[in-house]
Each structure stands twice: as C-alpha cells, then as structure tokens.
Amino acid sequence: MTQSHSDTGAHAAGAPEAGPMDIAIVGLSARVPGAGDADALWSLLMSGGDGLTTFEPHALTAELAQLTDVERARYVARRGVLDGIEAFDAGFFNLSAAEATLLDPQHRVLMELVWEALEDAGAADCAGRRVGVFTTSGLSHYLIKHLLPDPSIGERHGQLQLLMLNDKDFLATRIAYFLNVHGPAVNVQTGCSSSLVALHYACLSLLRRDCEMAVVGGVSIALPQQSGYVFSENMIGSRDGFCRAFDSDASGTVRGNGACAVVLRPLADALANRDPVWAVIKGTALNNDGRDKVGFTAPSPKWQADVIDAVYRRSGVAPDDVDFVEAHGTGTPLGDPIEARALNQVFAGARRPRYLGALKTQIGHLDTAAGLAGLIKLCMSLRNGVIPPTAHFRTLNPRISFDDSRFTINTEPVAWPRRDAPRYAALSSFGIGGTNAHVVVADGPADARQAGAPCDERASSAQRGPHLIVVSAKSAASLAALTRAYADAIAALDDAALADFAYSTRVGRRGFEHRLAVCADDRESAVARLRAARARFSAKPIAGVRVAAADAHAVAAQLGVTPPDGASRAIDAIAARLAEWGIAIDAGSAVRLDAAGGRLHVAAPGAPSETIDAATPGTIGCYLQAALWCAGVAVDFGREAAREAAGAVAGEIGGEAGEKARAPARRRIRIPTYRFDRRRHWIDAPGERRGDGRDSGPGDAAAPEAAASDARPRKPPAEQPTSLVALEAVLLSHWRSLLGLPTLRSTDNVFEQGADSLTVAQFVAQLSAERALPVHVVDCYSEPSVGGQARLVGARIGLGGRAAAAAQASAPAPEVERFDNL
Template structure:
C-alpha cells in the first residue's frame, strides 16, 4: 500500500457500485452489443451515399459541396418510441423531445436489468441526467407555425425543455429521490455520474440513475467541415494520431444505475465495477478562449479525483480519455495527464484510449459512453483497441510519460493492485469531470437452486412486445448457457413490473425454457383477482405430503421445523419422522399418521407452512375459509390466536378426540334430503359440502352397512381415511 493509499484509508469513501447499464450507441442498441463492437475494434460511423442524402431532403448544393462530410454516428429505431408503455398519446409523443423519449426507454431497460421495480423498491432512487440541444424542436416543431396558435403549444414546451429530462423519468417510473437535470455540454453525463455519487455518499438516496442523451436529428445528414473546427475532415476520428483532424458528430444514449457498495452486496446485485472517487471543476479563464481546453484545469480535476479515491497514479492501468482528436485538444489532454501523474515514474505502463474512435462524439452522452466502455473492460478484464492510431501526434511526447495508446485488444493483467482506470470528460465552457474506477470485488456465486423447476413470468402491454421480449430472453439464455436459470427467473420475477399481457414459462433447464419462450402464447389479464385461502380438514393426510417443498423451499422448511419443535413436548414425538419417514419406515409412519392425535397436528403444520410459503411469494389472501381442522389454521393466520396457542389447542383437541369411541365417515354423492332418510341412532349428517355431496358419520358397523346399501342402489360413496365419527353427536 502506498503512502497516499494509507493516508486515505481512515477517511475513505464507500465505493459506489455500478449495478446496471443501458445504452444505445451507433452500432449497438445495448451494452452487450456495445462490448462486442469494442472487442472487435469496429467503427460504427455511418457513411451516406448522395442518393440517401437527397432522398432524406438534404439540399443538393450542400451534398455537392467539397467540404460536406457525408458521415455521422447514427442510432437505430429512434422513431419507434413505445408511447403506450409510458402512458403517452401519439400526439404527446410527437411533441416530446426525442432525446427524452430515448432516456425513458433506456431507463426502463436499466431498471429491469438491475431487477429494481420502483413500485416495490423500499429505498429512494434519484435521477441525474442531461440532454443536448433539442434540434427536433427547431427543425420539426417550431417550423410548424400553426402549433403556436393551438392548445398544443404548452404541451410542446413541456415536452421540449431540458429542465424536464430528469423529472420526466421520475414521474413516469415512480422514482422518488432527488431529480435534477444536469447540463455542462460535452461533460454532462459524467458530471451527472459524479453528482449521483455525491448524493449517494450524502445518503440523499439509496440508488441513482445517471447519464445523458444526444440525438442529432435528422440523423440522415452529414456536416460541413471547417478548418480549425472540431469535426473531422473525412468522417473518421483518430485520437492522438499524427493524422488526427477532429471528431465526428454522433447520437447516443447512456445510463448507469448506482448504489453504495454495501447496499449492492446486500441486494445481491451484479456489480460491474465500483467508483472509488470522482471530481468536477471548471477551467475559469485559464485558457485561450471560452471553447478551448485548459491544461491546468484538466490536471487539477484528475489529481482531485485520484485524491478522493485515495489511490496512487501508478496504480491506474488505463485511462479512457476525452480524446476528440482535435489538433488543440489531444496535446493539451496528454499534457494535463502527465502533470497529474507527475509522481508516476514508470514509463508507458498505462494504456490510453478513446471511444470516440469507434462511435464519434456523442456530445452530452460522451462521458457516460466512455464510462460504460471502461466498466465493460474492467468486467471482462480486457482492454479494447483505440482505433485509427498508427503514428503518434508529433505534438505529443508519449516516450517521457506513463501513457501509451492501446491500439489492439489485449488482456487486462492483474498487478499488485486491483485493476483500476480513470475516465475523463471535458465540456465546452470548461466544466471538467474525472472518475476513478476499480474492478468489482469478488463475489461468491449464488448457491445451487433446490427447485427442480423454475417459473419465469413475463409481461408487456401488447402481444407483439411480449413475444419480442420472450425471443430476446430466449436469445440471452442461448448465449449465456452457464448462467443459472434460477437467477434469471428470480431477477425477472422480483425486478419487473406486472403489465397486462402475460406469459409464464415453467422449465427445468435452459433448452426447455428457450423452447417455451419461443412459443407464441399469452394471456390478457385484468386487475389482480382477490385470493382466498381454503384449508381442508382431516381426511386429506398422506405420508410424504410436502416432502419436496420441505427439501426445496427454505421458507416451508423453516415453518415446518418451527411447528414441529413447538409440538415436540406436546406430542412427545418429532412429527417430521412421521411426515417424512426414512426409507423402510413408511408403514410405521402410516400407522402413526392414521391416529387422530397425530394426523390433526400434522395437517395443521403442513397447511400453516404452505400458507406462509405462499405469502412469502407475495401471494396473500383477501379472505380465508377452513373446514373442520382447517378453521384453526385460518384463524391462526388471521391473527385470532398465536401459533403457540393454536398448536396447543389443536394437539389437545386431537388427544381428546383420540380417546373418544372410534367410528367412521362416508362421503356420499347425494342431496341432504336423500341423506336424511338414511340417518338413525348410529348415523348422523356430518357435512353438506354441495347440493349433491354430503358426509355421513357413525359407528363403523353402521357406516359399513350404509356403504353396502348405497353400492347396491348405484349411489356413489367413498369411506374417508379417519379413525372417528367426526362432526357427529
């Protein structure tokens, strides 16, 4: 441990866990696709033909202009907003900033990935996000002057203003923590992450959504190159290369979900990486112009982040740079890094890269794009290549510092310190942000599920979306065959909202689940129905009843054990030896269970434990009803008396019944009126269960005689497995 790390130990902030990521970047509609693109070293910038641009309405003179660059970073499907899912009318969706629409969709995916259902989450979830300039408002809405005279004008303002980017998420997703829009130009989304960390460290919230979005619409268009400007002359971004000439404008959306590490561990979340520290500052006037970067400002924010994290510069293995590939920006960024890392004497050991070489400059979302890239690299323990780097920029001296540009996919080796990285994002106007990341702590895998089958509930607002969701999950299971099906089932069950179009898959393995998920079936549901628990009486006992639940469901096992331990002094025996006999002792257990003194407490235990298991799954009754012994179970669960009192009452009642004269009971498929004709001194009507279903009690001789008589008359009847004539005088 270095002196810096030792000095920081006592005052070290709790790391912030990154437990979910959702993104839509050029060439990647989710984080898995994004990582594949980074691994493969793909460039996702799209180059347009003249025909495409003309068909999209770009002026023909602009298309012919020699400095018009026919390239941009494009994301797919921005016109496919699911307004119905979020409760918007088509008109409301049309008047809303597409950047805020995309944030809503990504936030939904983010919470589902984290298995955080806001309606059930007991903590407070904050939102810190920002969006770029609303070009859609300028090009599509304000151009329609009729809107100014209509009642839709106010709705257009509400849907377009940057101020509502965060609060819209909070309202539609029921997130009740702080909700703040962040806007610092290119550094917006990383500043949002920093602010979210501060909120978590201050215990203003228990989870936080952070990130940003930029949509450059219309997407099917290029840009006009100007020498000395920020955009690239040829549609390629070459950070730190001798041919670097600028960046490429791109659309992008990225969000992360953050929790304090202790909470994430307690919630058994997937932890992709942790944030050890972060910092934000501004250049002030220490630069040549408002839009220019500052060496001192950038160096100061990096040094502060390292100090907050309590780590030495030499322990950082990788830097995700701002890396715009501009002639001014790249040399200043490296100079600032070398200044902040002045105490790091080792040469060219820290890899350097920029995601802008893959996807261009996503403006407001640029910081979170770099963050997600680096988190994925830590999680997969690989450093992806920074593209288009062949020869260093002559204005940058890499040989005298700790940095080198990583131009190939390489393993991220383990050193004496945990794997660590820094992520930079610098905004026009001078607001700088830097975050220090560390690999996630080692977590023990979840235990093997004792259940032979897993239940996977899916729901959506339409059959089409439900089937798409099913297909996507089937693909996920196919691509992740080592992932425990029980973990998947649990996360989906507890972490997603219940929508009206539903599908349930019950499967024992991945292949079975995949097959059933690809079947096109669903059920439309109304409001959740009221549930009634019905508890039967004696006559329903069976050796081994509940044994599979006892072996596979901890809640059921716990409740059975609790009841049997309480009954031990009352019965003078361990009821579990009768309920779940060992091999070879079934006959003896059957004989014991035939005794009323044992059977009634046994039934109570199983019914009570089963009810507790159902309620632990949030299947709770609106009403309860019991028959005979079952009435005691219903009364106990309803709180009429305690479990201890119920077991004392049931066991003593059963003991007294055992001492009564023996008898029998006969279930008869006949009406009450018909049964009355067969009654006498030795027979009594015990129960009327339905219009043509009754039970008669009496002495064994009388019941046997009645059974023969009814059989001869063709009237259905069946003796019950009881030892006494219950419910009779």
C-alpha cells in the same frame, strides 16, 4: 476550487475494500452509433472499427443544393446515427399517441435506456423508493425543426405542452414521474462534460443519503440525422469524417447521436443486496477553467491537470496504479496536445506502461452523453478483462510525447486479467466553456464481481429443479418477444446457470399484465416450455388466493400439510405454507384454490381452471407459484430472495420436511431486458422525405395513431348539438384528436388513455371556442369517460333531462390539478 468525492479506505487483496465512500455501478445500458445495446457496443469496441455512417450523395440532394460550390467541395457526408428514433413504445410509458408524437426523441430514447439499466441492475421494482434521477440532454432539434415550423401544432396543443414535452428542464422529472420515485430529479447542462458531471452529483447525493439509489442518463440526438457538415480549419469537425485521436493525421472529431444510462448504489448497500457490480467509483472531481485560457471555447491544460490530480490526491488511489485512461480524445489539433500535457503532468514518472483510449474514434462525439459512454467502456473492459483498441490510430501526433507518463495507444485488444492487486481505470470529460470532470473506477469486490455471471451448480438438492421462470410485459407483442429472448438466452447457457437465470426473472423486475410462467428441471425443458407456453392476461393485481372452508382439508393435504381439526385451523395451516412461497390468503379473492378429484386446481375469472401437475409434494410450490402468478395473484418473490440471502435454503422447494441443505444463495445474473413494442410516432420536418417516397407537409404525422397535428381550420363556433348522442359524438371526436386515438370509445376513461391536466385544459378551450359549449375542467375529473362528460354538459344545455341536471347539481367538486408553480 475543485469539488470531489473520494474514498480513503484501505485496499483488500484482489479488489478495493468496500470503503464508506465507494459507489457501485450496478446496471448500465447504451445505444450508440453502430450498437443498439451495451453488448453490441462491446463487440464494436473489440472490432477496432467504427459505427459511423457514410451517406450516399443521392440521400443528401436537398442539403447539398443549398451549399455553394466551395462548400460542396468541403462537405463531409459522415456522422453517427441512431436507428429507429421515430418509433417508441408509448403504451409502456403511459403516454397517449399524441403525447408520444410530440415528445422529443431524446426523452423517448433515454426513458427506454433508464428502464433497461434498472432491469440490468435488478432494480426495476423501484417505485415508491428514494431513487435519484440525474440526466442531461442536447438541444431539442425536434422542437425547433419539426414542430415549431408548423404553427398549427402549437395552436392545437398549446405552447406549454410543446415546452414540457421537449425542453431539457423536464427530462429528469418526467423519468422520475414515470418510475414513481422520490429522490432528487435533476438535469445537468455543462456541454460535452454534462453526463460525467451528472454522475459526480449523483455520487454526492448517494453519499449524503439524499437517495438510496441513483440513475444517471445522458442523451444527444441532433436532427436531421442524415446530414453531414462543411469542413472548416477553424472548427472541430474532422477533414474526412474520421476521428483520429492523438494521431499525427488528426484533424477533428465527428458528430454522433447516442444515449447511455447507469445505475448507482453505495457499494456497501450493493454488497448487502447481492447486486452484480460492474465497477466501483473510487472518486470523482469537477472544476472550471475560468479565464485561464485563450478564449471561452478553448481548453486549459492547467485546470485539466488540476481536476485529474484532485481525484488521486483525495481518493487514496495513486496515479501510477491506474492501468487504463479513457481520454476526452476529440482528435482536434488543439485539444489533443493540451489534454496530453495535462495527463503528463499528473502521470509523470510512471514506473510501468499504461494504456490510453479514445471512444470517439469509434462512435463519434456524443456531446452531452459522451462521458457516460466512456464510463460504460471502462465498466465493460473491467468485466471482460480486456482493453479494447483505439480506432484509426497509426502514429503519435508529433506535438505529443508520452515518454515520462508511459502512455501507450493500443490498436489491438490487450489482455487485462484480474489479479491480486486491484485494477484501476480513469476517465476524463471536458466541456466547452470549461467545466472539467474526472473519475477513477476499480474492480468490484470479488463476490460482487462474480455476481454478474452464473454460479457453478452445487450438488445439494436445493440446487435442483424445478426452476420457476416468469415473463411479463405490457403488451402481447412485447411478451412474445421477451419470451423468445429468454428462450434463446437459456439455450446458450450451461445447465448450471439455469437456476440463477430463473431467479433473475423473479427478483428485481416489475410484473405486468401480460404474463406467462414455466417450471423446468433443465435447460432443454425450459426452452421447450417457454416456446410452447400459453400467455395469460390480468388487468389488475390480485392480493391473494381464496380457499373455501369446504376444501380446506383437501387443499392442506395436497400441500403436504397435516390437516388440523376444524376448517379455520386448516386454512391457517394452508396460509402458513403458502406464505413460504410468497402467496397470501384472501377470502375475497376472485382466484380460488381447491383440490377437487385429489389434485390442486387454480380457478380464475375468464380462464379455464388450471391443474397443478407436480410430481411430488416437494415441487408443488413452484407449479403453484407459476399458476397463481399467471392468474394475476401478487406472489411475493421477495420472501424467497430474503430467505436465500440469509443462506438457509430448504432442501425441497417450499421448505417441506426432510433433509435440509445450507446452499449458497442464488444471485442475479444478466438476462435479456424488456422488449419494447415500438410504433412510429413522428412528425416530419417540413419538406422531409417520408419512407413512402413523398414529401411530408407541415405537421404530417406518419402513423394514424400518432396524428397529433391534424389541426382543423379556425371558423366561427358551430351550432350546438341537439341531442345527447350528437353531443357525445362531438366530445368523442375532440378527445380522439387530442389523444391521437381514433379507436377511443365513449366508455373509456380518458386519463387511462393518456389524458392529463394539459390535455383537459386544451379540450375545454377547444369546445368553448369551436362550439361555445359550457364544458368545465372539473367535468373531466368528475366524469372521466366521454359518455359521462356528455351527460354533464348536456344537462347544462337542456339535453339531459331533470335527472341529469339534479345529479350534476348534487355532485361534489373534485380536486383539480393546478399550475400554481409555473
């Protein structure tokens, strides 16, 4: 039986109508061989070349030494690699250095890509919402080849910790935990078709309203990366390291490491939210070959054709309307002819030519992530109006004929412009074992299609500056990098796009501790001010701003409000005006707004007072938002978004009296995504050569902050400390080792530094075994600082005095996380 989701709605001119079953792709990200992001992937596609790496013989000395002469003669030193997988921004994802070092690089890369896709969708502020996470990953080579060979790592951190940081089962839930979202969190494993199968179930979950938005991600990273393979006639690897799908010289595929993510919403919701729409999913289908084939690993033309046909039978899309099909296209002597037979069966009797593509020829076979990579290729082809070439194709395989289906494999880019009728594209993904998937996508509705690009400048005063651009990050280095990226992107824009760019920085992105903001009237001033801006740091968000009663009338006057009689009524008037800009009044706030000397000033703790230097009362809102947001005040930019969505925008920022123009609403456009502050968190495999030229030993972590496997030898319990100072030093040493943080202080909250229930259990077990110290799990929750824990334990062994003992006896036991579900 074939399972599908589909739409039977009618088509509107220029694009499919927004039917009740349509799913919009509103965000995407990719990291594949030869391309570090989606834009680089498009450049690679258009080049017609591939992103695979050919290794020099001297780099493979150890591997080649293990082969026979016959095997060396058939060795192919080529594959698709990902650069920089050893590095990760642990702090951004609230992980300790030790956790990051033990975490499978597949989890790390996909976590980053999910965040980038959410920012691309303008949906990174999704915490607390019913968002689904559907993921897939490959085998954890890192666990098998890097961690398990060193028994001390498991002894030090525990097998459960290694399992949870590396197993496929915990990828989707780890992402959901970080995002703090509450939809389904599901990992899908069907071999090569896994990520397209995950997409299918994400669509069903959206249609059933199990979630309001869904993230789908796929990743596959095989280790070691610097490794080829021995060619065999009976295996799927290519004879020469080139994938030549459907070509007469095709001899197999090539392995590639990579990851992709997409963000989905029901199309009706996406349009209501004015989301940029990459493409619209019109239908998906799944089935399985069963035993209708030669063997378990062999494909079945009958059931491939069935899953393809099912989408068109149930979606209202006719096969003859499809312009472009992205094939599974492995380039294997068996697989290509079988896939061609299935395509010919469904697309027989074509009235016009259509194009067939194969992404694996350019980035290799990404295994579990292959389907999503092909989907992103279709999205970018629709957005750019071009069908990219297929690499390494010269003449069609003589066992294949496309005479009836009229498929053409293009070796040069083909224009695919928008037109009155919808444009459709399709994608197949077939897994070893027989799980087959097919999806058909189309243009987004005209308005949504254009939302990813800036709108034209309108002549109304509402379209003029100043424009508020905000930047934030979790570290100073990330803030500086993102600010540079914003400045470079704005420098390449037209002036007309600045307002939409600025709007996109304010809506749909999460605000972090390190911040800066600028107000600019045009592109040149925006670039200059971003490059000269002074960053601010705010540890915790502040609810609102305080206005003293004595300053109320002066502040009201500066805000363009006629001050009513009485301070309380003046503050009410100020509150109403500030609310238009998403700013709340909070009498207890540490940030104060005053009007000393006839000008507005923002005073925040630990920072010099900032003067609001606006040319007119009508522009004060922009500068005030900038100053308060940098000071840590929670400015509700969503109020602005809602006001613009209604299409009623005041002629002056802030809604001051005067001529008001009904202006087209601002919309989100693509702007640079977060710049991660990556550091090396990696344990080399035994005998693997490090970057410094020496061989690493078992459990040798490269960076000091990632020294997760620095295991101490087992020995009889040491003597107990004889003073609180000595006890604190012992506890601190253990915590520093467990968290991989040599700079941890006794006053730090260990949970804010990456500790969790597993590390607490390890901490207690180590101190019991190595020091015979009576440390309890509840101690770490009662006193999250090392100094506090030392006082509790010290009281038990007679080091803390009567006061500490009494405090311990009277302290209530906190709730402690348990593992009842294991």
